[in-house]
Amino acid sequence: MPRRIEEDHKDFIDVVSGRLRKALKKFIKSGQIVRSRGKRGKISITIPKIDIPQILYGDGGKGVGRGPGKDGDVIDKGKKGKGNQAGQDEGEGITVNLDLDTVLKFMQDELELPNLKPKVSETFDEIKIKYNNISLVGPESLRHNRRTFIEALKRQCAEGTANEMRVVPGQKIPVRSITPIKRDKRYRQFREIRIPSSNALVVYARDGSGSMDEQKCEIVSDMAWWIDVWIRKFYKRVDRLYVWHDSQAMEVDEEKFYNYRYGGGTTCSSALKFIAKQFENRYPPQKWNIYVFYFTDGDNWSDDNAAFISTLRESFPEKDVNLVGITQILPYNYSNSVKYFVDTALGRGELDKNNVRTTEIVQPGQGQLSEEDRNQQILESIKRLMGKETSSNG
Amino acid sequence: MASSKFFHGSSLLIGDNTVPGVKLPKELREHAQTILKACHDWGLDFYPTVVQLLTYDEISEVAAYGGFPVRYPHWSFGMQYEELQRGYEFGAHKIYEMVINASPCYIYCLDSNTLLDHLTVIAHATGHNDFFKNNVFFSATDTNMLNNMANHASRIKKYMTRWGKEKVTEFLDYLLRIDTLVDGAAAWHTKVVRDKNIADKRNYRFPRRLRVDPDRLYMDDYINTKDFKDRENDKVKERDIADELGFLMEPVKDVLGFLRDNAPLKPWQQDIMSMIYDESLYFYPQRQTKVLNEGWASLTDSVIMAEQGFVGLGQKTHDSGIVEYATHKMGVLGGKYSTNPYKLGFNLLSDIRDRWNKGRFGPEWEECRDSAKKESWDTGAMLGKDKVFEVRKYYDDLTLIHEFFTEDFCREQEYFEWRRYADGETMVESHDYPKIKRLLMARHVNGGLPDIRLTEHNYRGKGYLMLEHNFEGRPLYEPYVRDVMVGIRFIWGNDVFLSTKGHDGTEIIFECSDNDPQNVRVRARK
Numbered sequence: 001m002p003r004r005i006e007e008d009h010k011d012f013i014d015v016v017s018g019r020l021r022k023a024l025k026k027f028i029k030s031g032q033i034v035r036s037r038g039k040r041g042k043i044s045i046t047i048p049k050i051d052i053p054q055i056l057y058g059d060g061g062k063g064v065g066r067g068p069g070k071d072g073d074v075i076d077k078g079k080k081g082k083g084n085q086a087g088q089d090e091g092e093g094i095t096v097n098l099d100l101d102t103v104l105k106f107m108q109d110e111l112e113l114p115n116l117k118p119k120v121s122e123t124f125d126e127i128k129i130k131y132n133n134i135s136l137v138g139p140e141s142l143r144h145n146r147r148t149f150i151e152a153l154k155r156q157c158a159e160g161t162a163n164e165m166r167v168v169p170g171q172k173i174p175v176r177s178i179t180p181i182k183r184d185k186r187y188r189q190f191r192e193i194r195i196p197s198s199n200a201l202v203v204y205a206r207d208g209s210g211s212m213d214e215q216k217c218e219i220v221s222d223m224a225w226w227i228d229v230w231i232r233k234f235y236k237r238v239d240r241l242y243v244w245h246d247s248q249a250m251e252v253d254e255e256k257f258y259n260y261r262y263g264g265g266t267t268c269s270s271a272l273k274f275i276a277k278q279f280e281n282r283y284p285p286q287k288w289n290i291y292v293f294y295f296t297d298g299d300n301w302s303d304d305n306a307a308f309i310s311t312l313r314e315s316f317p318e319k320d321v322n323l324v325g326i327t328q329i330l331p332y333n334y335s336n337s338v339k340y341f342v343d344t345a346l347g348r349g350e351l352d353k354n355n356v357r358t359t360e361i362v363q364p365g366q367g368q369l370s371e372e373d374r375n376q377q378i379l380e381s382i383k384r385l386m387g388k389e390t391s392s393n394g
Numbered sequence: 395m396a397s398s399k400f401f402h403g404s405s406l407l408i409g410d411n412t413v414p415g416v417k418l419p420k421e422l423r424e425h426a427q428t429i430l431k432a433c434h435d436w437g438l439d440f441y442p443t444v445v446q447l448l449t450y451d452e453i454s455e456v457a458a459y460g461g462f463p464v465r466y467p468h469w470s471f472g473m474q475y476e477e478l479q480r481g482y483e484f485g486a487h488k489i490y491e492m493v494i495n496a497s498p499c500y501i502y503c504l505d506s507n508t509l510l511d512h513l514t515v516i517a518h519a520t521g522h523n524d525f526f527k528n529n530v531f532f533s534a535t536d537t538n539m540l541n542n543m544a545n546h547a548s549r550i551k552k553y554m555t556r557w558g559k560e561k562v563t564e565f566l567d568y569l570l571r572i573d574t575l576v577d578g579a580a581a582w583h584t585k586v587v588r589d590k591n592i593a594d595k596r597n598y599r600f601p602r603r604l605r606v607d608p609d610r611l612y613m614d615d616y617i618n619t620k621d622f623k624d625r626e627n628d629k630v631k632e633r634d635i636a637d638e639l640g641f642l643m644e645p646v647k648d649v650l651g652f653l654r655d656n657a658p659l660k661p662w663q664q665d666i667m668s669m670i671y672d673e674s675l676y677f678y679p680q681r682q683t684k685v686l687n688e689g690w691a692s693l694t695d696s697v698i699m700a701e702q703g704f705v706g707l708g709q710k711t712h713d714s715g716i717v718e719y720a721t722h723k724m725g726v727l728g729g730k731y732s733t734n735p736y737k738l739g740f741n742l743l744s745d746i747r748d749r750w751n752k753g754r755f756g757p758e759w760e761e762c763r764d765s766a767k768k769e770s771w772d773t774g775a776m777l778g779k780d781k782v783f784e785v786r787k788y789y790d791d792l793t794l795i796h797e798f799f800t801e802d803f804c805r806e807q808e809y810f811e812w813r814r815y816a817d818g819e820t821m822v823e824s825h826d827y828p829k830i831k832r833l834l835m836a837r838h839v840n841g842g843l844p845d846i847r848l849t850e851h852n853y854r855g856k857g858y859l860m861l862e863h864n865f866e867g868r869p870l871y872e873p874y875v876r877d878v879m880v881g882i883r884f885i886w887g888n889d890v891f892l893s894t895k896g897h898d899g900t901e902i903i904f905e906c907s908d909n910d911p912q913n914v915r916v917r918a919r920k
Contacts, residue, residue: 005455012472053877061814067731
């Protein structure tokens, strides 16, 4: 007997997921999601307590207790007292742990991010063999009996011998029989399935000059985390390369990448040259889907800008690199910044719009960048970098 | 099935095919009979009993449905179920038993309980059973509710197939928000079946006349004087005018009943509303007598199990179960300083029994100011048992606390008043007896829920609904008020107003003219 409660319980889950969808939408829209990196692939979201609202008393802040206390004794120091009715606390709610995949799917809808496409590649990750074909020749052990007999039946029907009665060994009276001959025989045959390689290399590079302060590094970290999650969704194997540069570029580990600061000069092209060098032996572009994300605060040695553009053009063509994303964080001014030069080059058609994209996180006219504004801008930037082409030149 | 051979009057039925469950073990069958007989001998008078063993899953299901095996489909039951399941998984709470007020009375026991737990639970539940049968506040409830609920379920299911599940569920969502706005006294009103064939729907009022003995009709002019007649005629006229203008003569507490009769509803909506109304009235006395009911059941099981020594039933020695019993009791009532309402009920009833046993009542006791004399007061009246039986028959929570929460009791049980300050600290405010009593009683007025009354159904002459909260010092929980008002507006089909008071005692008016709870306006009235 199916239990009656099951249907009601299912309805309740529907109500919960309806509310969840709303909460998640708000969570992503408001940018709160940027700050919450899930634990073990789960992201927890709090949805308001679900209840049937009824007219109840609020918390009057008074009550009756029992015990040996004297007048004036403190019996509870916490924020929450002994609530006398349900739903007193605004913050009370149900915390739901969601898979990162689910959240990403919502993010995809919400930010209108398209699926990433691996570039056409000659290398194959794996060649699988699957017996899903039929052949006229083959070993008897692979004979496909059903197909064989169907062929025999067809042939006999065509010949007009299907209704003939024959004496079959073991049978006393003549019976109709289907007798395959050699050309009726069909054999199972394998087919090769080639799975194209789905390796991705994500290169994070950043300017390491003294002007990249803690706040900017944090923005880099938040952006990189979500970009990483997003790319990982589409590739089986993702390698990461962290490149840090002042006037010279070098490879660093993840922790150093987000924290290390040094007040040297700034030569942006050095990072690009360093990355391009890695393509020669370590990550041949034929075998890897390459994503390059470069973070800067827009400061560059003024002689270097031309070199930056030319390196970008020569070493990062569309056939080699899937995407180059350049993020400029809190620049002092737009003119003479890295983004300005790249945008001009894009506008003149010197760079390919399909694989070079730029975005910017800017300070509001005056004062500090507010938390909400920061998160929204980060989401917007991710959208500009990974989103549809139309929004590429923001 | 098998009826008891031990005693007349009440019988024990074991198992029922219509509800899910586990078979009762044989030893429990016998011992259950013994416990019921003991209850009967102590003086309880209860409905025939069906004892049913359920697994935790099943008991959660039954509990989610409020004890009834069949209820109408609604997600809120699923929510209850989820909560109970979670609570059980995390070990936060455990349902030992469930009893429902019906004849026969169903007692659901958790199958993983020990034998002693089972017997305690049966004794406890029999206390409830007896209370349902005898307490005056339950006298108008329908003992056939099990079937009624099933009928409601099938009717609502029918509407769901006819009008769509979403539509009916939406209506139910709104309806369940106001199912507490009923008047418990309405259960005693005679139900008027309206005859639809009569074209003239006016209700004629007749002026009141005092009764005169038919043999002495000459006295009529002296009894029903001209003044009196004029006054009564005027009253009728006033009410007729009020009817015409759409005034209510007095605030209506039975808001749900008023809406059922007067809101512009479709027939199926009206039918659902009358079902929800009946169910709501059925549950009303249970809210009203929570403390006394649980107290009474706790007293019953403590008398049967501990005082009469049935803890030894099925155990190795006659008293080997007492520790387990005490632990169980502790779990149910909470520790020494528990503010659990069940504990309050149990303590009050125990105190009453003790006082009437020792004759500590009446004017002499009240007037006695000599504490030493009071300490050793014992007239040997031994009226305790009679008194508690009387209390269980005629009292509800409010009257129980009003009459028996005495200053001595308050001091002995170490009650105090606390207050929470803005910085989150909770402090002991005072040990002042009248204040504590007032707080406790306020908690049980109207079943512990705010008293909302309908004052006008044609407010501002535009057919708006005006509700008024009978403010007794505790403000309402605002977010819910908004949602509830949207619900009432949906049913009434016109704007709804609610007047109440804020923390500082100023009058505020909620004004709902939209389907969005956020758009409910709040105004302060000077």
